[in-house]
Amino acid sequence: MVSNVKKSRKEKMKNKMLIIATIVFFLTVNTAYYWQGKIGIFLIPILLILIVVYLGLGVLLLTQMFILISEKFTDKSRLVNVILLAVVLTLTFFYPLGLVDFDTLEGENILIAEREGSANCMVTLKLKDNVTFKRRSVCFSVSEKKGDYHLQNYTIYFDNTNL
Secondary structure: OHHHHHHHHHHHHHHHHHHHHHHHHHHHHHOHHHHHHHOEOOHHHHHHHHHHHHHHHHHHHHHHHHHHHHOOOOOHHHHHHHHHHHHHHHHHHHOOOOOOOHHHHOOOEEEEEEEEOHHHOEEEEEEEOOOEEEEEEEOOOEEEEEEEEEEEOOEEEEEOOOO
């Protein structure tokens, strides 16, 4: 009887850790818009880690489903884990950049200019209707610069840029 209580405590702890890991993964993927431009050269290792975590959660989903089926759907906490994992992995598969397009929340684009360099490196400049701009450079890492702009005749002047 004591071993069953310890086993159920261990099982509950594993279930809680799985739910926490799933939620943290989901939040990390859905907030990538805000942290991608700030980590610089560490972007590629972090993205590789996220891919490994995604695949690991997929394996855990399959094992949890197998155990749930063998238990004939009697464990409600395991059912919650399977549903949560399935929803998070499916949403991440169909929306890898997140559920919300945060770029549209910053204002409407007036001008979008792109330049492609060697090795498919891309620089994108977006001028927004609220007189702000965002320059995003993607080449083995992501860097962003934001600030204000003003137009004078046919010239765009950039003000208050962050370096």
